[in-house]
Every structure is written in C-alpha cells, then in structure tokens.
Amino acid sequence: MNTNSNQESHPINASVYYNVFFLLIGLTVLTLLQPVIINLDLGSTLIVQLGIAFTKAFFIVAYYMHIKSSSPLFKKLIYTTVVLWFVLYGLMAIDTYYRYTPNDLFNN
Amino acid sequence: MSNASSTEPEIVYDKQGNPHEVIDFNNDYEGAKLGFWLFIFTEIMIFGAMFLVFGFYLFQFSPDFIAASEGLNRVLGGTNTFILLLSALSMGLSLVKLRNGKIDESKKFIWITIILATIFLTIKYFEWSHEIHIGIYPGSPTLDALSDGTKLFFGLYFTMTGLHGLHIIIGIGVMFWVLALINSGKITSTNFVVLENTALYWDLVHLVWVFVFPLFYLIY
Amino acid sequence: MSNVHKSFYDETHTVFGHHKNKILQWIFSIDHKRIALLYLFVMFAFFAVAVSTALVMRLELFSPGQDFIDPDTYNQAFTLHGVIMIFLFIIPGIPAVLGNFLLPLQLGARDVSFPKINLLSWWLYMLGALLAVTSLFIGDGFADTGWTFYAPYSIKTDTNVIWALSAAFILGFASILTGINFVVTIHRLRAPGMGFFKMPLFVWSLYATSWIQILATPVVGISLIMVILERTFGIGIFDPTKGGDPVLLEHMFWIYSHPAVYLMILPAFGIASEIVPTFCRKPIFGYHAIAISSAMIAGVGYLVWGHHMYTSGESEMIKLIFSALTFFVAVPTGVKFFDWIATMYKASIDFKTPMLWTVGTFITFIIGGLTGLIVASVGVDIYLHDTYFVVAHFHYAILGGVVFLMFAGMHYWFPKITGKMYNEKHAARAFYTIFIGFNLLWFPMFIAGMLGMPRRYFDYLPEFEIWHKLATIGSWVFALGLIYMFYTLYRGWRYGELAGPNPWNATTLEWQIPSPPQLPNFGEIPYVDYMPYEYKNGEPVRHLDLSVKEDKPHE
Numbered sequence: 097m098n099t100n101s102n103q104e105s106h107p108i109n110a111s112v113y114y115n116v117f118f119l120l121i122g123l124t125v126l127t128l129l130q131p132v133i134i135n136l137d138l139g140s141t142l143i144v145q146l147g148i149a150f151t152k153a154f155f156i157v158a159y160y161m162h163i164k165s166s167s168p169l170f171k172k173l174i175y176t177t178v179v180l181w182f183v184l185y186g187l188m189a190i191d192t193y194y195r196y197t198p199n200d201l202f203n204n
Numbered sequence: 205m206s207n208a209s210s211t212e213p214e215i216v217y218d219k220q221g222n223p224h225e226v227i228d229f230n231n232d233y234e235g236a237k238l239g240f241w242l243f244i245f246t247e248i249m250i251f252g253a254m255f256l257v258f259g260f261y262l263f264q265f266s267p268d269f270i271a272a273s274e275g276l277n278r279v280l281g282g283t284n285t286f287i288l289l290l291s292a293l294s295m296g297l298s299l300v301k302l303r304n305g306k307i308d309e310s311k312k313f314i315w316i317t318i319i320l321a322t323i324f325l326t327i328k329y330f331e332w333s334h335e336i337h338i339g340i341y342p343g344s345p346t347l348d349a350l351s352d353g354t355k356l357f358f359g360l361y362f363t364m365t366g367l368h369g370l371h372i373i374i375g376i377g378v379m380f381w382v383l384a385l386i387n388s389g390k391i392t393s394t395n396f397v398v399l400e401n402t403a404l405y406w407d408l409v410h411l412v413w414v415f416v417f418p419l420f421y422l423i424y
Numbered sequence: 425m426s427n428v429h430k431s432f433y434d435e436t437h438t439v440f441g442h443h444k445n446k447i448l449q450w451i452f453s454i455d456h457k458r459i460a461l462l463y464l465f466v467m468f469a470f471f472a473v474a475v476s477t478a479l480v481m482r483l484e485l486f487s488p489g490q491d492f493i494d495p496d497t498y499n500q501a502f503t504l505h506g507v508i509m510i511f512l513f514i515i516p517g518i519p520a521v522l523g524n525f526l527l528p529l530q531l532g533a534r535d536v537s538f539p540k541i542n543l544l545s546w547w548l549y550m551l552g553a554l555l556a557v558t559s560l561f562i563g564d565g566f567a568d569t570g571w572t573f574y575a576p577y578s579i580k581t582d583t584n585v586i587w588a589l590s591a592a593f594i595l596g597f598a599s600i601l602t603g604i605n606f607v608v609t610i611h612r613l614r615a616p617g618m619g620f621f622k623m624p625l626f627v628w629s630l631y632a633t634s635w636i637q638i639l640a641t642p643v644v645g646i647s648l649i650m651v652i653l654e655r656t657f658g659i660g661i662f663d664p665t666k667g668g669d670p671v672l673l674e675h676m677f678w679i680y681s682h683p684a685v686y687l688m689i690l691p692a693f694g695i696a697s698e699i700v701p702t703f704c705r706k707p708i709f710g711y712h713a714i715a716i717s718s719a720m721i722a723g724v725g726y727l728v729w730g731h732h733m734y735t736s737g738e739s740e741m742i743k744l745i746f747s748a749l750t751f752f753v754a755v756p757t758g759v760k761f762f763d764w765i766a767t768m769y770k771a772s773i774d775f776k777t778p779m780l781w782t783v784g785t786f787i788t789f790i791i792g793g794l795t796g797l798i799v800a801s802v803g804v805d806i807y808l809h810d811t812y813f814v815v816a817h818f819h820y821a822i823l824g825g826v827v828f829l830m831f832a833g834m835h836y837w838f839p840k841i842t843g844k845m846y847n848e849k850h851a852a853r854a855f856y857t858i859f860i861g862f863n864l865l866w867f868p869m870f871i872a873g874m875l876g877m878p879r880r881y882f883d884y885l886p887e888f889e890i891w892h893k894l895a896t897i898g899s900w901v902f903a904l905g906l907i908y909m910f911y912t913l914y915r916g917w918r919y920g921e922l923a924g925p926n927p928w929n930a931t932t933l934e935w936q937i938p939s940p941p942q943l944p945n946f947g948e949i950p951y952v953d954y955m956p957y958e959y960k961n962g963e964p965v966r967h968l969d970l971s972v973k974e975d976k977p978h979e
Contacts, residue, residue: 110300117293124289127418128282138266138423145418152414160296160407167234169611170241177245180639181252183727185259187742188675191730192260194739216616218951224616226949235537235612242604242638249642253676257650257661260672343658352660352667359659359666363650 116159123152233397240401244408247371251412254364258419261356268353274424276361280331281421284324285413291320292410295403302386305393311386314379317406321376328369332362361420368416371409378402431843431940432457439540454539457941459546460525461841467513467521468910470553474508475903477501482865482899485892488884495882499568500583502880504560506571507588511595512553514826515684518691519637520549520602522833523630525841527606529934529941530624532615532949537608545601552594559587570880572677575662575670579654586655589648596641596648596680603637606630615933618952621712624932625956628715629694632722636687640726644680647673674736678729686725688822690718692829693760696782699836700764702930703779704771705962710763711955717756724753731800735809743802750800757793761786772962776928777851781832784859788824792817795870810880812891813873816866824862831858831909838913839923843940846916854912857905864898925971929964932956936968947972 127148130136136144158164163171214226229235262269298313335358339346342359382402385391391398438452450458481501484493493501524542528535536542560566567588569578578585610631614623623631651673653659660666662673701708708714730738730746764786773779795817799805808814839845869877872891877884884892926935937946947970958965 110297113293113296113300117289120289121286124282124285127285127422128278131422131424138270141423145422146415149414149418153411156292156407156411156414160292160410161404166237169238173241173245177248177639180726181248184252184679185256187727187730187745188256188260190745191675191738191742192263194741195737196264197739214949216949216951218617218953224951226616227612229533229535229537229539229609229613232537232612235608238611239538239541239604239608242607246600246604246638246642249639250646253643253646253679256676257672260669261661261667264669265667341657342653342660348666355660355666356668359661359668362657363653363659363661 112159116155119155120152123148236397237400240404244404247408247412251364251367251415254360254367255415255419258360258364261353261360262419262423265351265353265356268351269357270424272354272357272361273420273422276421277331277334278421280327281417284327285417287320287324287327288410288413291317291324292407294320295406299396299399299403302391302396302399303393307386307393310399311383314383314386318376318379321372321379325369325372328365332365364416365420368409368412371412375402375406375409378405430942431938432943433940435943437539437943439543452543454535454543455943456524456528456536456539456542457841459542460521460523462546463516463520463524463549466550466553467517470508470512474505474513475906477505477508479899479903481505482896484882485884486896487893488886488889490883496568498882499570499880500566503568503570503588504566507556507567507592510571510684511592512549512556514688514822515595515599516549516602517688517826518695518830518833519599519606519630519633519687520546522626522695522830522837523606523633523691524602526837526934527609527627527630528613529840529937529945530627530932531610531613532618532933532946532952533609533613534945534949536605537612538605541601542605545598545605548594548598548601552591552598555587555591555594559584559591562587572681573648573651573673574677575651575654575668575673576664578651579663586652589652593645593648593652596645599637600641603634603641606634607638610634615949615952621715622952622955623715625697625708625711625714625718626691626694629690629692629697629718632718633687633690636683636690636722636726640680640683640687643676647676647680671733671736671738674733675729675738678732682729682732683722683726685822686721688826690721692785692826692833693718695829695833695836696764696785697760698930698932699778699782699832700767701957701959702836702928703774703776703782704767705774705929705959706767706771707955707957707959708763709766709769710759711957713759714763717759720756721753724749724756728753731805734802734805747800747802751797754793754797761790777846777848777855778832778836778928780852780855781828781835784855785825785828785832788820788828788859788862792820792822792824796821808873810878811873812869812877812879815879816869816873819866819869824866834913836928837934838916839927840934840939840941842917842920843923843938844916844920845923845927846912846920850912850915851909854905854909857908858902859905861898861901861903861905865895865902866898868892868894868898925969926967931958931964931966933968933970936970938971942972944972946970 127145130141130144130148157174163174213228215223216226217223227235294313294316298310298317301307301313302310335341340358341347342362347355347358379402382391382399385398432455436449436453436455436458438449439454440452443449443452450462453459453462480493481498484491484498524536527533556566562584564583567573567578567583567585568581569583569585569588573585573589573592610623610627650659650661654662654668658666660668662668662670664670697708697714728746728750730742731750734743775783795813799808799814799817835846835851868891872888872895873879875888875891877888877891923939925938927939928935933946933950933952934941936950950968950970954966
C-alpha cells in the first residue's frame with residue numbers, strides 16, 4: 097500500500113548533481129561547436145542538434161527531476177506524454193507534407 | 205490547516221484485520237508531487253504547441269529561417285545557456301542541502317539561483333533591445349519590409365523567448381516566496397515538497413531552453 | 425442515527441479562517457461540496473443567459489427577413505451563446521458541479537487533494553466569466569467571430585475579441601486546475617482497498633475527463649494567447665498577409681476543442697453508468713469494458729480533431745486518416761451503449777425520473793452519435809459542412825447527450841445534495857415536455873441542413889421557412905419544459921419531503937452517508953474490497969452507516 101510519509105527519501109546526494117552538470121556542460125559545448133566542426137544542411141543540423149537536446153532533456157528529467165528514483169507511475173505518465181506528442185507531431189507533419197502537393201492522394 | 209486535530213494517521217482494518225492507512229489529503233507528499241508533475245505536463249503541452257508552430261513554419265520557410273537565425277547573437281545566447289545550466293545545478297543543490305538539514309546553505313544556493321536568473325534576464329534584455337534598436341520587432345516597418353519567413357521567425361522568436369522569460373520572472377518570484385517560507389519555518393528538512401516542486405519548475409524552465417536555444421540560434 | 429452531526433450547509437472550512445458573514449462563508453469555503461454548489465448556481469445563471477440568447481435567435485429566424493435584431497447583433501448573439509454554453513456551462517458543467525460534489529464521496533475521501541486550488545479554480549472561473557460579461561458592454565460589444573475564433577477574421581474584426589479570448593484562456597486555466605485536482609485525488613485518496621477497478625464508473629469517467637483537461641487545454645490556451653499577441657503586436661503567426669497560416673490556428677484550436685466534446689460527454693456517460701444499475705437493480709454489465717472504453721474514448725478522441733477541417737484546406741491524405749480515426753471512436757462509445765442495454769435486459773426497470781432522463785438520452789444521443797458518423801465521412805461532409813445538419817448533430821450529441829444526462833444526474837443526486845425529494849410526477853412531466861420540445865426544435869434542422877440551409881445565417885430563403893417555424897415552436901416548448909423542471913426542483917428543495925440517506929437503494933459510497941452529507945463526509949472510512957454495483961435479488965448487498973457519530977467528533 098501507499099505510505100504517507102514525508103521521510104521516504106530516496107538517497108540523493110550532491111555528487112549526482114555535479115556529475116550530471118558536467119555531462120550537460122559537455123553536451124552544451126558540443127551543441128555550440130557543431131557548426132564550427134562540420135557544416136551540415138538543415139535536415140542533418142536538426143537531427144544532430146535535436147539529438148543532443150533530447151539527450152540533455154533525458155538527463156535533466158532522469159536525474160535533476162528525480163524520475164530515475166520515482167515511482168513507476170511517474171515514469172508511465174512521462175512516457176504517455178512523450179508518445180502523445182510524437183503522435184500529434186506526426187499527424188501535423190503528414191498534413192504539412194501533403195498540403196502543398198496538389199491533388200496529393202489522387203494525382204494522375 | 206483543518207483536520208489538524210488528528211495528527212496520527214487514520215487506520216482502517218480489512219476483514220483479515222490488517223491495518224491500512226487512510227491518506228491525509230492535507231499532508232500528502234506524493235500527491236503534492238504528482239499534482240506538480242501534472243502541472244509540468246500542461247507546461248510541456250504549451251511549449252510543445254509552440255514548437256509545433258515553429259516546426260510547421262521552419263519547413264515552409266527554411267531558407268528565410270536559416271538566414272534569420274544567422275542574425276541572432278550566439279555569444280549572448282550561449283552565455284545564457286551556461287547560466288541556466290549553472291542555475292539548475294544550484295537549485296538542485298539547495299534541495300540537497302535542505303534535505304541534509306543545512307538550512308543556511310540551502311538558502312544561499314537559492315540566492316545564487318535568483319542572481320543567475322536575473323543575469324539571464326539582463327542578457328536577454330540586451331539581446332532584445334539590440335534587435336528592437338535595429339528595428340526588428342513584430343509589426344515594425346523594417347521587419348514588414350522583409351520576407352514572410354523572416355517575419356514569422358522573429359514573431360516566433362519574440363513570442364517564445366518572451367514566454368520563456370515570463371516563466372523565469374515567475375520563477376524568481378516563487379523563489380522569493382520559498383525563501384520566506386524557509387525563514388518562517390514552513391519548509392524544513394522533512395517538509396520540503398514546496399522547494400522540491402520549485403526545483404522541478406526550474407528544471408522545466410531549463411528544459412525548455414535546451415530546445416529553444418539550438419532551434420533558434422543554431423539552425424543556420 | 426444520522427443527522428446528529430450538522431450537515432455541510434451549517435458548518436464549513438474557509439480559506440481565511442472564520443467568517444461571521446454567510447456569503448463569505450460560501451465564497452471562501454474550501455469544502456468541495458460547497459464549491460460544487462457555487463459552480464452550480466453561477467453555471468445555471470449563465471445557462472439561463474445563453475438559453476435566452478438562443479431563444480432570441482430562434483425568434484429572429486421565425487420568419488425570413490430582418491425582424492427585430494440586425495445582422496451584427498445576430499453574429500454577436502451566436503458567439504455569446506457559443507462562448508457561454510461551451511466555456512462557462514458545458515465544459516465545467518458535470519466535472520465542476522457533480523464531479524466536485526461526488527468524487528470524494530464516491531472514493532471515500534474527506535475532500536479533494538488540493539481544496540484551496542479547488543476554490544482558486546472557482547475564482548478563476550468567476551474572473552473569466554466577469555471578463556466575458558464585461559466585454560458585452562464596452563467598445564464594440566461582444567466578439568462576433570463565433571466561439572471558434574477563426575483567423576483571419578478574429579484578427580481583423582473591431583469587436584472585443586481580446587476580452588473573449590482572455591476569458592476563454594482563464595476559464596481553460598480553471599479547468600486545468602480542476603483536472604489536476606481530480607487526477608491526484610483519484611490516484612491518492614481512494615479508500616483503502618479500492619483499486620482502480622473497484623471505483624464507481626462515474627469516477628472512471630472523471631479520470632478520463634481530467635486527463636483531457638490537463639493535456640488538451642494548454643494547446644488551445646497558447647493558441648488563444650497567440651491570437652491576442654497577433655492583435656496587439658502583429659506577430660504574424662496566423663496572419664496570411666505576413667506569411668502566417670490561418671489553418672494552423674484551426675488545427676491548434678481543434679486539438680483542444682475536439683477532445684473537449686469528449687471532455688463534456690465522458691462524465692455524462694459516467695452518470696448513465698451510475699443510474700442504469702441503480703434503477704435496474706442489477707450489477708452493471710461489463711464493468712471493465714465500460715471503464716476501459718472511457719479511457720479509450722479519451723485517447724482516440726484526442727486524435728480526430730482534423731474532421732472539423734475537411735473543407736478548410738488540409739491535405740487529402742490527412743482527411744482520410746482523420747476520417748478513419750473518427751469512425752474508430754464510435755467503437756468504445758458503442759461498447760458503452762451495449763453494456764447499458766445489456767444491463768437493462770431482463771431487469772425490472774424502475775422508471776423514476778433519473779432513469780427516464782437516461783433512457784431519453786439513449787434515444788437522442790444515438791441520433792446525435794450516428795449522425796456524427798455521417799458527417800465523419802469526408803465526401804458527405806463536404807456537402808453537409810457548415811449546414812444546419814451539423815448544428816443539429818452537435819445539439820443532439822451535446823444537449824441531448826451531455827445536458828440531458830446532467831439533468832438525469834441532478835435528479836438522481838438531488839436528494840443527496842439537498843436532503844429533500846422533488847415531486848416525482850411533475851419531474852416526469854417536465855422530462856416529457858423537454859423531450860418533445862427538444863426533438864421538435866432540432867429534428868427539423870437535420871432536414872433543413874440536408875436541403876442546404878447554412879448555419880450562422882441571419883436570413884434564409886423562403887423554402888426553409890417551414891423548418892425554421894417548427895424549430896422555433898420547439899424552442900418555446902423546450903424553454904417551457906426547462907422552466908417547469910427548474911421550478912419542480914426548486915419546490916422540491918424548499919418544500920420536499922425528507923429523502924433519507926439512500927432513497928434509490930443505490931450501492932456506491934455516497935449513499936451510505938446522511939443526506940445532505942456532513943462536513944467531514946465520512947465518520948469512518950470503509951475498507952472497500954468489493955465492486956461498486958453489487959445487487960442480489962434486487963437489493964443492495966451491503967447497507968453501511970458511515971455517518972459521523974456524536975461521540976467521534978472530527979474537528
């Protein structure tokens with residue numbers, strides 16, 4: 097059963113914060129250096145930049161926001177939201193992609 | 205507040221006589237955290253919708269967006285990224301210190317976070333005033349003379365960074381409130397959920413910037 | 425035995441401590457039962473305003489040509505009707521009134537998780553309402569864009585669109601807070617032993633509803649904000665002259681507003697799931713199926729918004745996808761209907777007023793729902809889009825579904841809320857009056873729509889006259905029925921007989937405590953290790969007395 101106490105403290109200590117911090121610093125430097133190191137077209141730039149951003153987001157959510165040590169309920173809720181956004185973006189992307197193709201479905 | 209007379213938890217027994225605790229809604233740590241996470245989801249939906257708009261126009265006006273992105277000041281933007289990173293760290297550390305009972309150090313870290321947030325806003329102010337100075341702001345004659353994609357890029361730029369800045373301002377306000385609560389003894393090393401939720405909020409603000417920064421400043 | 429302790433009408437908790445003043449005791453109360461009643465009265469005040477606006481519009485349409493209001497006023501009238509009905513009445517409707525009142529009672533909790541935030545959302549609701557009302561009287565009057573606020577008209581018109589938008593934004597915020605409150609309450613405050621699949625079905629439907637409130641409302645919130653920014657600063661996002669795309673606003677608007685209709689109907693379905701087993705004296709058929717179908721409707725309903733935009737210029741591909749998804753929503757809805765009908769099968773049904781309303785709703789909602797499938801198919805909808813057919817479909821589904829079930833719920837829980845009983849005979853007659861008036865009002869609109877009568881038009885061609893006349897006459901019958909019903913309820917509240925804790929022999933927890941409930945809801949919280957609707961030989965399996973006893977003062 098659920099317990100109702102404020103003391104149920106999963107062990108967190110400062111070292112986790114520092115480690116994640118340095119990791120994030122590293123990723124940020126990578127983000128800034130990407131244009132300097134390699135010059136990519138828009139699509140690849142987006143993939144690289146968003147890939148780094150999602151990695152950072154993962155670490156922030158998992159460690160800074162303590163999801164790693166939270167109950168499964170929180171994890172499920174976060175998966176749900178992320179999946180929901182991917183579906184929404186997907187539907188919108190389908191519309192955007194086909195909108196500017198005349199007679200998109202029935203062209204002949 | 206109310207129902208305070210019953211300090212010990214209410215116990216219910218099932219048929220086998222096993223005790224079960226009735227959760228007191230006035231003092232429910234998990235509930236408070238869950239509630240705040242749900243609020244964070246609404247924030248994610250808000251910013252997610254803005255990114256949706258951004259993506260929608262990025263694909264229609266890619267060359268304009270790339271050109272406009274080049275005009276933004278990456279040094280200031282990058283500095284701000286590091287400042288937010290630092291502030292997220294200090295916010296997290298203040299929570300760690302509080303839970304370890306080091307109230308003064310915890311307060312010190314909150315002050316550091318407030319100062320970093322203020323620096324972020326100041327830099328943002330200089331960025332914006334530079335752009336406004338050269339005549340780029342929504343509805344300005346200079347901007348209206350430019351291409352559609354550029355107009356949309358700056359429209360979105362001001363809306364999204366403005367919304368993010370608003371969240372930072374609110375965050376600063378909340379931190380002062382938290383400091384007051386710590387001083388009056390309402391937040392302690394065992395009753396820390398308000399500070400924890402504030403830290404979650406601050407991480408959210410950071411999280412949004414993690415996406416805003418590359419999408420606006422680094423797509424060229 | 426009961427009523428030793430005072431009811432929640434006599435004592436309360438307020439947010440600022442004690443008040444001598446009765447009104448302050450109400451408007452600052454953090455007791456979920458009082459907040460529910462606060463919502464109830466404000467909501468029905470606005471309902472009356474919106475019904476009056478609708479009556480004025482119908483009266484104007486009684487005969488062709490301009491009769492007594494001018495076209496601009498007509499535009500503002502239908503916007504006002506839509507904004508009030510949608511944002512101030514239907515969306516908060518069942519969750520904020522019956523949900524607030526019943527959720528903790530059905531879960532065996534003493535209050536919702538965040539009572540103060542509950543009060544805050546009522547205050548935000550009032551603020552939003554105030555903004556909407558104020559904009560009626562200043563400048564060029566109320567927005568004339570329709571409740572959908574489509575660009576580019578909404579960024580061009582001179583009326584007070586910003587006020588209406590801010591009102592809608594604030595009301596959305598209130599709705600989000602209620603949703604957060606309910607989800608946390610359901611997750612945290614269930615009585616010990618009550619797993620998710622032992623909750624009453626009304627709670628299940630509120631759970632699904634609350635998720636829609638949390639995840640969909642912010643999207644419309646930010647798009648309304650962007651329209652405001654568009655009007656004040658000209659950021660250009662939805663302005664075609666600056667490269668913006670108005671269809672994008674429609675997308676974002678419907679990403680919320682389509683789930684919003686499920687947000688309206690789901691708690692109504694929950695009410696039906698409570699009433700049907702009670703008056704059939706049988707355990708409900710397919711408990712799990714109904715519970716899961718609520719979640720499914722919420723989930724799939726999130727992904728069908730594009731069917732509002734078949735004629736707005738979205739791509740052919742996405743039209744087909746949205747059409748298919750829309751048809752799919754009918755599946756979980758059908759599951760619910762078959763379950764209710766299976767529950768009623770071979771039961772000796774007790775046709776008390778709540779059951780009458782529910783069965784009446786089955787008829788009207790099936791018409792509303794099945795015509796929904798007609799307009800969900802792309803080809804047919806191109807023809808029917810923006811005609812009276814859609815208007816009739818919407819009102820059959822929302823008025824004939826949500827509002828009818830809300831009335832069913834109000835009759836069902838009336839004895840619990842007031843402690844008194846209304847006059848059964850008059851209540852039943854009021855139902856028949858409303859039911860006849862309703863069908864006379866809306867059914868002709870299906871026909872007019874198929875013949876090509878466009879919606880939101882101030883005037884019409886002579887061949888549509890007969891349908892408009894019928895509808896207007898129906899609107900009078902409908903309005904009379906409403907007055908009759910509210911008067912019956914009022915008389916019941918003032919002069920009715922005492923109802924006792926459990927007048928319907930129902931099984932859920934709220935019937936095991938006195939009517940009206942006492943301030944702490946329960947004397948002792950039960951251990952719930954049984955299903956919510958357990959009947960044997962037409963009688964509830966359990967009779968509990970959970971009232972607060974004198975010797976156990978809870979504060």
